Amino acid sequence: MDKDTKSARTQAEVPRKGALSNYKVQKTITTITFMLIPLLLLIVLTYIPATNMLIYSFQDRTQFSVNDSFVGFDNYLTVFSQPEYFRPLLNSLYYLAGSFIQLSLALLLASIICSKVRFANIFKGFIFFPYMINGVAIALIFVRFFQLGDGFITTDGALNSIIKLFGGEGVKFLSDPLSANISLVFVSIWRYIGFDFVMFMGAIQSISPDLYEASDLDGANSWQRFQYIVFPSIRPIIGLQMILAIKGAISVFEIPYIMTGGKFGTSTFVIQTIETAFKYNKVGLASAMAIILLAIIIIVTVIQKLIFREEA
Amino acid sequence: MHNTSTAKINNKIKRSSPIVVFLKYMVLVCAVVIVVVPLIVVFLGSFKSHREFYNSGVFSPPTKLEWGNYKTAFIDGKVLLGLKNTIIILVISCFGTILTGSMTAFVLQRFKNHFSSTVKWLFLIATLLPSISMQVTVYQIILKMGLVDTIFAPIVLYVGTDIISIYIFMQFLNNISISLDESAIMDGASYFRIYFQIILPLLKPAIATILIIKMVGIYNDFYTAQLYMPSKHLAVVSTALYRFIGPYGGRWEVIFAGIIITIIPMLIIFLSLQKYIYAGLVSGSVKG
Numbered sequence: 001m002d003k004d005t006k007s008a009r010t011q012a013e014v015p016r017k018g019a020l021s022n023y024k025v026q027k028t029i030t031t032i033t034f035m036l037i038p039l040l041l042l043i044v045l046t047y048i049p050a051t052n053m054l055i056y057s058f059q060d061r062t063q064f065s066v067n068d069s070f071v072g073f074d075n076y077l078t079v080f081s082q083p084e085y086f087r088p089l090l091n092s093l094y095y096l097a098g099s100f101i102q103l104s105l106a107l108l109l110a111s112i113i114c115s116k117v118r119f120a121n122i123f124k125g126f127i128f129f130p131y132m133i134n135g136v137a138i139a140l141i142f143v144r145f146f147q148l149g150d151g152f153i154t155t156d157g158a159l160n161s162i163i164k165l166f167g168g169e170g171v172k173f174l175s176d177p178l179s180a181n182i183s184l185v186f187v188s189i190w191r192y193i194g195f196d197f198v199m200f201m202g203a204i205q206s207i208s209p210d211l212y213e214a215s216d217l218d219g220a221n222s223w224q225r226f227q228y229i230v231f232p233s234i235r236p237i238i239g240l241q242m243i244l245a246i247k248g249a250i251s252v253f254e255i256p257y258i259m260t261g262g263k264f265g266t267s268t269f270v271i272q273t274i275e276t277a278f279k280y281n282k283v284g285l286a287s288a289m290a291i292i293l294l295a296i297i298i299i300v301t302v303i304q305k306l307i308f309r310e311e312a
Numbered sequence: 313m314h315n316t317s318t319a320k321i322n323n324k325i326k327r328s329s330p331i332v333v334f335l336k337y338m339v340l341v342c343a344v345v346i347v348v349v350p351l352i353v354v355f356l357g358s359f360k361s362h363r364e365f366y367n368s369g370v371f372s373p374p375t376k377l378e379w380g381n382y383k384t385a386f387i388d389g390k391v392l393l394g395l396k397n398t399i400i401i402l403v404i405s406c407f408g409t410i411l412t413g414s415m416t417a418f419v420l421q422r423f424k425n426h427f428s429s430t431v432k433w434l435f436l437i438a439t440l441l442p443s444i445s446m447q448v449t450v451y452q453i454i455l456k457m458g459l460v461d462t463i464f465a466p467i468v469l470y471v472g473t474d475i476i477s478i479y480i481f482m483q484f485l486n487n488i489s490i491s492l493d494e495s496a497i498m499d500g501a502s503y504f505r506i507y508f509q510i511i512l513p514l515l516k517p518a519i520a521t522i523l524i525i526k527m528v529g530i531y532n533d534f535y536t537a538q539l540y541m542p543s544k545h546l547a548v549v550s551t552a553l554y555r556f557i558g559p560y561g562g563r564w565e566v567i568f569a570g571i572i573i574t575i576i577p578m579l580i581i582f583l584s585l586q587k588y589i590y591a592g593l594v595s596g597s598v599k600g
Contacts, residue, residue, distance in 0.1 A: 023497065027423055030503040034415035039431065041412075041472030046438045049449040056449065063452075109343060112336045125586065126344045132578045132589075134532050136553045137571045144357075144564055145350050153562055158353045158370045190346070195593065202594035222332065253444050254534055258554065270444050277448040278539070290445035297440055 053287045061284035063277070068284070075288035085276075085289065088267040091181060092249045095268075098185035099245035103238070105189070106196035111226060114204045124201070128194035135191070139258035142187045146173035177265030184256050184266055191255070192248075196241055203234040243304045250296055269293060351575075358382070358568035365565045381569035385556075389566065390544065391573050394552030401466050401548065402530050408471035409526060410519055417481030418507050422493065435475050443473070444535055454540060465540035466548075470530060477522045480595065484518035485511070524585070524592035531578065549574050 057075055061068040079085045109127055113120050130138070147157035148170045160170045173183045207229065215225050253270040256262055262271040269289065277286035357365060358381055359374040368374075386392045416435075420428045450469070451460075459465040488511065496506050534550040541548070547555065553570050560566045582589060 023503075026503050030507075031419050031423060031427065034419045034507075035431070038412045038416045038472075038478075041468070042434060042438060044453060045450060045469065045472040046441060046446075047434070049446055049453055050441060052449040052452070053446070105343075108339065112339060115336070117336060117340065121586075123340045123344065125582070126347050128590070129579070129582060130347055132528060132532075132582050134534075134550055134553065134574045134578070136534050136550045137574050140553065140556070140567055140571060141350050141354055144567075145353065155366050156370070158349060161370045190350075198590050198593055202590070251442050251444065258534070270442070273445050273448065278451075283448060286448045290442065290448050293442050293445050294440070297442060301440060 053290055056284050056287035057291045059284045059287075061287075062281045063283055071284070075285045076292070078285060079289055079292060085272060085285075087265075088262075088272045089250070089269045091266065091268055092252065094181045094185050095188060095249035095252050096246065098189055099242075099249055102189045102193050103196055103241055103245060106193050107200050107238070109193075110197050110200035110204055111230060114201060115222065124197075127197055130191050131194035131198075133191070135254045136258055138187065138191050139255055142183070142190075143174070143259050146183050148172045174260055175264050180260060180264045180266045184259060187255050187259065188252070199237060199241060200234060203237040204230055207233045239304075239307065243300060246300050247297055250293065354568045354571050357565055358572045360565050362563060362565055378565070381565045382573065384566050385570035385573055389556055389560070389570050390547045390552045391549065391570050393545070394547045394549040395573075395577070397463065397546060398531060398548045401463060401470070402527060404467050405470035405530060406523055406526050408467065409474050409477050410522060412471060413474065413477035413522065414481045414512060414515055414518075415507070416478050417485055418511055420478070421482045421485040422490070435478060438473075439475050447535070447539055451539065460540055461543050461546065463541070463546060466530075466533075466536045469536055469540075470526070474526075476525065480522055480525075481515060481518050483595075484515055488514050520588060521592040521595050524589050527581070528578075528589075 056068075058070055058072060059068045060071045060074070113124055113127075117123070144157045146159055147154060148160050149155040156164065156170060159173065164170060171179065174180045211229050211233075212225070215229055220228070251270055252268045253274070256266045256268055257271050257274075260266045262268070262275070267275075270293070273286050273289040273293070276282050276289060353370050356373055357370070359377045359379075360368065361374075361376070361378045361380075364374060364376075364378075420432050420435075454460055454465050454468070457468075459468060492510055492514075493506050496510055501509075531549060534554065537546075537548040537551045538554065541551065544555075553567075553574060556567045556570055
């Protein structure tokens with residue numbers, strides 16, 4: 001009996017040992033089969049285009065290129081010397097300012113919702129829902145919202161109707177650079193604030209209730225509680241959202257592209273890049289613009305890493 | 313004991329003064345109004361006849377429900393076709409992303425060697441590239457692959473450039489104990505079996521998170537379809553709606569009907585999956 005179990009055990013151990021040494025081979029096979037397609041896609045859809053972009057940015061090149069002569073830094077010089085290319089970059093400042101308003105409002109709304117209000121879930125749902133709406137739908141909703149009737153074919157949209165109701169004069173919101181950019185930033189806030197809001201709520205709710213209780217016992221008021229408990233706990237999230245806001249502000253595309261087509265001084269750097277490549281067929285120049293955008297993003301990211309490292 | 317609890321209650325009453333409470337609700341109500349007003353206008357307008365639309369105030373309800381706008385938007389406006397194409401792209405892309413993303417994460421997280429740490433860096437660096445600007449050169453690759461103006465262009469792009477999913481899978485894998493793998497190895501299981509029978513089922517919450525992020529992302533994406541699928545029969549929800557601008561330029565009631573149609577699926581999904589959506593977005597954004 002005893003002998004039997006012993007031999008059974010050794011029998012079981014023999015294939016096990018063989019299998020273990022086999023696992024090295026298996027690891028290689030698994031790595032190859034699991035990673036082949038993802039790596040191929042990564043190289044083909046990210047690294048080859050990125051390399052091409054760098055090369056093209058030094059070439060005079062069109063979409064179906066026949067003539068791709070080397071032109072040195074000419075494309076970069078063009079971007080920085082001609083206002084039509086670099087001015088859109090300045091429009092990012094509108095969106096950057098808008099992002100900070102958006103973050104502050106989101107934080108305010110999140111702290112209110114987290115402070116035991118009635119119907120919190122309903123309020124939360126309303127504030128968040130725009131984030132789920134299709135971007136084209138949002139753009140069209142607001143083209144109409146800001147519209148000023150011409151008395152023949154079109155009538156006033158909601159905003160001008162309200163203004164006139166209170167005796168004001170109609171405004172052509174989307175055809176003057178200043179008001180158009182501000183309107184577009186408003187739409188952008190309307191669309192994305194729900195996302196920041198939910199992020200902040202997640203962060204606030206993950207604060208330990210013990211801290212609240214302790215502050216209750218110490219008789220802290222709402223503001224003190226925010227200042228000494230909530231704010232320090234969600235500082236990393238605020239930092240992250242700010243970096244995302246900066247990156248978002250220099251990469252704005254969809255809302256102005258659909259709402260104004262980049263007209264009336266509302267173009268952005270990405271719209272300009274895409275138009276240069278696909279409308280004006282200047283791939284070399286567009287590549288240089290994309291590389292410049294990438295450079296800015298890398299700089300922002302490096303700064304972010306440095307700040308986060310300091311905090312850690 | 314009784315004393316301290318009353319003190320606590322008194323404290324609370326003292327703290328939230330009626331003015332603060334009033335202000336809180338004021339802010340919330342204002343936010344809701346700003347969200348709702350543009351949408352109400354669209355909803356009301358979508359039921360008005362062309363004549364009524366231009367002769368009535370934007371906030372006045374329709375006198376008679378004009379369902380014809382919806383029919384025009386659905387059929388002539390190709391929103392129905394757009395929904396169909398969007399769902400096909402969505403399903404295939406999600407399936408592809410979950411499979412490739414979890415496999416990649418499995419190798420990168422479980423096999424710690426030079427290869428996996430190098431690849432991890434390659435994926436990390438790729439997140440920096442600005443996606444829309446990248447299309448300047450990606451377009452030529454997709455063109456060479458013969459995928460332009462086919463439904464496979466967005467699918468390949470959604471699967472092949474989704475790095476966030478890999479990070480979400482890796483985070484979840486971090487919390488799945490490696491001793492599970494080890495005991496399976498002791499029992500003679502192959503890595504394929506470990507992945508398919510142990511790891512993948514345990515990744516269900518991660519899969520749910522990714523499905524939500526993907527769904528919102530793909531449903532709302534405009535530019536990929538706009539650039540790679542110019543043909544009318546390849547319209548997705550976004551591009552179908554975008555193409556309303558030309559032919560229905562002056563017919564806002566039809567455009568509004570189209571907008572409402574595209575909002576409804578998202579509204580249903582939102583109302584039924586609310587909790588998971590919030591949680592999914594929060595866990596998905598940690599790696600921004």
